[in-house]
Amino acid sequence: MRPLTPPPEPVEIAAGWLQLRPWHPALGDEALVMFGDPELRRWWVTPPEIGENLIETWIERRLERWRAGENLSLAIQDATTGALLGEVQLTDLSQWDGSAWIGYSTMPAARGRGVAPHAVAALTRWGFDAVGLHRIQLGHAIENAPSCRVAIKAGYPLEGIMRSSLPKSTGGWWDMELHAAINPADS
Template sequence: MPYLNSPVVPAGTLARMPQPALPAGGGLLLRPWRAEDAPAVYAAFQDPLMHQWHIRSADSEEEVADWITQWQSGWKDERQAQWAVVDADTGELLGRVALREIVLGDGCAEVGYWTVAGARGRGVAASATTALSHWAFEEIGLHRLELSHATANEASCRVAVKAGFAAEGTRRSALLHPDGWHDMHLHARVRGDRASV
């Protein structure tokens, strides 16, 4: 039985091109992950704040190297698109921004991000998320991006709002963290919404 609508974004759109580097505001660059990023990612995941708001830990640089391999293959599979957020001048790793759960046919994906401890409070996550959203809408043609964070994570909520993601509601007891089940705020941005950064 045929569908009544054509895919929002045709299959193969990502796989046909190399993953691009994306300039972002504030002297940031979003670039594809490299194998040599493993030590910096491992160091970032030793931060206790990462353990508070994320469900993953890193036990070794070798484990992180496997993550990076998976992040790289996610582009070819069109399941996810992950970028290192770096200082455009020095190349220093400042964080990560990603499209997860990509469904090209429906024109949607989920945004995720984190920053290293030394980059927090500088607008890195909001600028990176804004740049990624612009690319996803204007270059790829996605229609809707979603973003979730624990309701107690006020810093992440500020990032979402600055990046133009409107609050849509609370998903009760939606994600299991090490300290128990967390309610999650759901934010979304659709094509045409504007960011404040």
């Protein structure tokens, strides 16, 4: 098993019309719009509490977690205008089996334009090539049809259902559909 080598500081990844960039406090006002979206809050396991200093705290925590190698989160921005379009992240990196999970959300106004699948595909390539991941898993509540479309379009075929595995922010658990992508260099 090769060791995973996440870079110690957040990186920037060019992805054509999208740019994946380190989180920065200047993105705070736009991120607040994303957090307030009821659709996002429905599916996130722990949606952030909207309150004072939320953005500064949230962004600082994202940077800390990158440096700890726990959560490699990047802002998805329009490469031309710099507008915040969403977030994409690799979490739960495991040196044991070379796996990680991928997660994503987009700004309400940016949906339906293929932002999430394009960003997921770009972060996946980077995760395989630069970090050395072997397998990346993607899970969504069965009821979250748009998220399932993202998985399929980004190259994550469906593997099965993990019953009662995804905590709901309102209590209880969703049944989760599990998708995964395997590093082509390992097959």
